Amino acid sequence: MENYIEKIQIRKSNKLAGLYPSTKALIVLMYAVCTFIVNTIEVTDIGLPLFLIPQFLVILILCKASGVLGRCIKALNTVAVVALIILLVQTFLVPGGDLIWRFGILRIYERGLRTAVSLSFLIMNIAGIFVWLFQTTENKEISRALEDSGMNYKAAYVFTSTLQMIEILGRNSKTIMNAQKARGVETEGNLIVRAKAFFPSLVPLILGAVISSEERVLTLEARGFTMQGPKTHLFELKKSGWEGKAAAASVLITVLLLAGRIMLWLL
Amino acid sequence: MQTNKGKGERKMQEKKYSIKTDFSMLAILIIPISVAVNFVGGQLASILKLPMYLDTIGTIFAGMLCGPWVGAVAGGLTNVVTGIANPVNFAFIPVNILAGLVTGFLARKKMFNVWWKWIISMILMAVVAVVSSAPIVVLVYGGVTGSGTSLITAAAMAAGANIWAAFFGTEGIFQLLDRVISFIICRLVIQVIPPRTLVKFGCGMNYIKEKDKK
Numbered sequence: 001m002e003n004y005i006e007k008i009q010i011r012k013s014n015k016l017a018g019l020y021p022s023t024k025a026l027i028v029l030m031y032a033v034c035t036f037i038v039n040t041i042e043v044t045d046i047g048l049p050l051f052l053i054p055q056f057l058v059i060l061i062l063c064k065a066s067g068v069l070g071r072c073i074k075a076l077n078t079v080a081v082v083a084l085i086i087l088l089v090q091t092f093l094v095p096g097g098d099l100i101w102r103f104g105i106l107r108i109y110e111r112g113l114r115t116a117v118s119l120s121f122l123i124m125n126i127a128g129i130f131v132w133l134f135q136t137t138e139n140k141e142i143s144r145a146l147e148d149s150g151m152n153y154k155a156a157y158v159f160t161s162t163l164q165m166i167e168i169l170g171r172n173s174k175t176i177m178n179a180q181k182a183r184g185v186e187t188e189g190n191l192i193v194r195a196k197a198f199f200p201s202l203v204p205l206i207l208g209a210v211i212s213s214e215e216r217v218l219t220l221e222a223r224g225f226t227m228q229g230p231k232t233h234l235f236e237l238k239k240s241g242w243e244g245k246a247a248a249a250s251v252l253i254t255v256l257l258l259a260g261r262i263m264l265w266l267l
Numbered sequence: 268m269q270t271n272k273g274k275g276e277r278k279m280q281e282k283k284y285s286i287k288t289d290f291s292m293l294a295i296l297i298i299p300i301s302v303a304v305n306f307v308g309g310q311l312a313s314i315l316k317l318p319m320y321l322d323t324i325g326t327i328f329a330g331m332l333c334g335p336w337v338g339a340v341a342g343g344l345t346n347v348v349t350g351i352a353n354p355v356n357f358a359f360i361p362v363n364i365l366a367g368l369v370t371g372f373l374a375r376k377k378m379f380n381v382w383w384k385w386i387i388s389m390i391l392m393a394v395v396a397v398v399s400s401a402p403i404v405v406l407v408y409g410g411v412t413g414s415g416t417s418l419i420t421a422a423a424m425a426a427g428a429n430i431w432a433a434f435f436g437t438e439g440i441f442q443l444l445d446r447v448i449s450f451i452i453c454r455l456v457i458q459v460i461p462p463r464t465l466v467k468f469g470c471g472m473n474y475i476k477e478k479d480k481k
Contacts, residue, residue, distance in 0.1 A: 078353050082408075090409045093424045119409050127354035134351045154290075158298050158340075162348055165299040166306050173307045187315060194315040199452060201311055206304055206328065206456045213296040214464060226292065 005234055010138055017066040017136040018240030021145035023247050024133050030250040031058075031129040037254075037261050039122055046100070046110050052121035059128040068135045075135060079127040083120040090116035139163045144237050153231055169209060177201045284375065284469070286336050293467050294333040301325030301341035302348055308449075319445040326367045327392070327446075328453045331379060334469040335371025342367035358407045362400045369395045374470040379454070389450055393443040401434055 012018035019027075039049045063072035090112055097110030139160065147156040180200045181187060187197045220226075304325030312321040326345060330338025342363035350357040369392055373379065378388045409430075423433035457465070457474050465471035 075352065079355060082355050086409055089421050089424070093421065094409070094430075115409060123355065123408070130350070130354040130357070139351075154295055158295055158344070161296075162299040162302045162344060165303040166348070169300070169303040169307050170310070173311060177311075191317070195317055195448070197315055198311060198317065198321070198448065199455065202304075202308060202324065202452055203455050203459075205307065206300070206324075206452070207459060209300045209304070210297070210456070210460060211464065213293065213300060214467075216296050217292045220292065220296075 008235055009238075010141060010235075011238075012240065014067045015240045015242045016062070016246070017068060018238070018242075019136075019246055020237070020239050020243050021137055021141055022149060023243045024137060026247050027250045028129050028133050030254045032126050033254050034257050035122060035125040037257050039118055040261065041264070046097075046114060048114060048117050049121070050117070052118070052125060056121065056124055056128060059125065059132060062129075062132050063135070066132065066136050068132075071135050072131055075131045076124075076128060079124060079131065083124045083127075086123065087116050087120040090119060140235060141237060144233070144235055148237065157225075165209075169205060172208065173201060173205050176204050284334060289334050289336045289469050291467070291469070294337045294469065297329055297333055297468075298337060298341045298344065301329040301338075302345045304328060305341075305345045306349065319441055319448065321445055321448060323363065323366050323396075323445070324449045324452055326363055327370045327449050328456065330367045330370030331374045331453055331457065332468040332470055333371070334375060335368045337469070338367025338371040339364045340367070355408075358403050359400065362396065362403065365395055365399045366392065371470075374473065377473050379450075380473065385450065385454075389446045390443070392450075393439070393446045396442045396446065397435060397438050400438070401431065404438075405430055405434055 035052070035055065038051050038055050041049060041051050043050050059072075059076075060069070063069045091108055092106055092112070094112035094115060095107075095109050096112065097114075099107060100110055100113060101108040143156045143160045146159065147153055177187070180197070185197050185200050186193050188194070302325060305322050306325075308324040309320060309322030312319055322345070323342070326338055326342040329341040342365075343360050346356045346360040346363050350360075373388045373391070378384045419437040420433045423436060424430055428436070460471075462475045465475055
């Protein structure tokens with residue numbers, strides 16, 4: 001028993017990655033505020049918010065300092081694809097303002113370029129800080145922190161259970177699909193054939209999950225899930241010791257940035 | 268199981284709904300399943316290369332069985348969880364919440380019982396999905412999110428169509444198809460759930476045939 005409790009604990013040597021989840025949430029919020037402030041600083045003749053691009057380096061540095069750069073870049077790739085598509089579409093398709101550049105049928109207008117740069121790098125920055133949050137925090141930690149911050153234990157259970165369920169049903173769906181293929185359900189061919197394969201894969205999956213949830217109700221009841229009273233936990237959340245410093249730093253940077261922005265307006 | 272038993276006893280009377288009884292133990296366990304079904308449905312649609320998202324099947328299922336509030340929670344949680352992998356999804360939380368709410372209220376009004384009511388419900392659900400996602404796609408992402416249908420939207424915009432018109436045109440058709448398939452799947456599942464299980468769900472009574480009620 002002693003061994004098992006030790007096994008489920010999460011120990012992090014990195015002080016940044018080991019921050020308490022609510023401190024991380026504060027950093028995320030402050031970073032988002034900073035991003036919107038930076039977005040209002042427009043440079044060059046046509047007013048591009050170009051400072052958003054170097055700001056993105058902050059995320060990479062933060063990920064590197066937390067020791068999760070590799071995993072973060074993998075997750076950021078999916079965001080980068082969306083941002084790139086938005087950048088291209090907005091640049092070439094939104095008319096308005098002066099014509100800046102043309103080559104054959106491709107034209108870039110002032111307004112299009114401005115929204116393109118602003119929108120795509122806003123998304124990169126805000127999505128990036130969330131990527132950092134979720135790559136440094138395990139789901140178990142999030143649900144425990146939610147419960148500690150006053151969330152109902154049932155809601156916290158739903159959150160943890162959801163993440164487990166996705167894994168379980170994902171596995172089951174592969175099994176069911178293979179079984180249906182073996183029975184002769186076609187999964188390749190034209191659109192209608194493929195659409196028809198969707199039903200025999202999904203219906204048994206949902207049905208099985210619903211029926212088994214009935215048994216899970218009984219199991220949870222038997223373990224005293226609906227009992228009133230204080231709950232005990234096997235998993236303990238540890239603080240890394242940098243919570244105060246990190247929170248102060250993030251708030252301070254935001255306030256300074258805001259003050260600087262207001263100064264720029266007044267001057 | 269207190270609440271479930273209570274529901275069984277007054278099954279023949281006019282049903283009173285409250286948020287608290289909506290979230291029975293069984294409903295709480297249906298939420299994770301719904302989220303996972305949304306997830307798997309979306310994955311399956313992309314494995315089979317279907318041009319629809321099909322990632323609201325679980326939300327619709329939760330709404331149909333357990334009412335609007337459980338549906339809304341299932342919908343919102345789906346985008347929170349998928350947002351962990353791809354934060355672009357966070358912006359679409361309201362769309363999925365609304366999908367759950369609308370389905371749930373339709374289920375309470377017994378709009379899923381007769382075939383002509385199905386058609387009205389499906390059109391209504393598709394309209395809500397398009398109308399609620401349009402402002403987010405256009406204002407937050409500038410009309411394009413990198414999904415399959417957004418290429419068509421981009422093509423329409425390139426041909427000179429207005430950004431809103433381009434979005435409503437392409438998205439409308441695919442959302443309606445999406446809702447039709449999602450609804451058929453939910454209906455097929457509910458049809459084979461035995462009545463003894465159905466009565467335990469908030470809106471389950473609406474799907475039990477008259478002869479089984481006796």
